[in-house]
Amino acid sequence: MLGFMFNEQEVQEVEYMLRREMEEILLDLSDPRIDDVVKVAMEEKYQVIFNMYKRFVPPNETLKYLLKRNRRNMQ
Template sequence: MLGCLFNEKEAQEIEYLLKREMEELLLDLSDPRIDEVVKRAMEEKYQIVYGIYKRFVPPNERMRYMLKRYKRKGNDF
């Protein structure tokens, strides 16, 4: 476990970067041209980034970026 201290401006910048990364991953996850194996790896990365994001924002803002589970080719995700 690591610990870091950020001032308010740095925390806002990290929050912004995390949002951009999650939005990019969500966009790529919705792209039908991307292989399922790659999408699974992207989902794992999304969960890690989302876990970090949750530490920077209040609970009501987390819901917007919660990964929705959906079906792809008969698999539950």
Template sequence: MLGLMLSSKESQEMEYLLKRELEELLLDLSDSRIDGIVKRAMEERYQMIFKLYKRFTTQKEYLKYVRHRNHSDKYKTSQTD
């Protein structure tokens, strides 16, 4: 585990950057031209960035970006033997 000390201004900047990245990913995830495999990778990235974003914001703020499980399930490929 790593630690990070940020000033108030740096923390606000990090919050802003993470929020913009989440919004960009949401936009890309809604694009029907993007392949399912790519969307699955984007969904994994979204979840990682969302977890970081939660550390910088209040519950009220991060609840706007919660993605429900059914969004990511549709990108999974089924494997049958």
């Protein structure tokens, strides 16, 4: 395990980068031209990024980035 100390500006930048990456992956997941095997790998990457994102934002901010299959499990 690693620890980092960020100032407020750095925290905002990390949040932005993580959100941007998650949005890009979500867009790619909706692309029918991408093979299902690749989508599985993308979902795994998304989950890692999402878990990092959860450490930076309040829980209510994470709800909009839950994958659809995870949203079903939460309800």
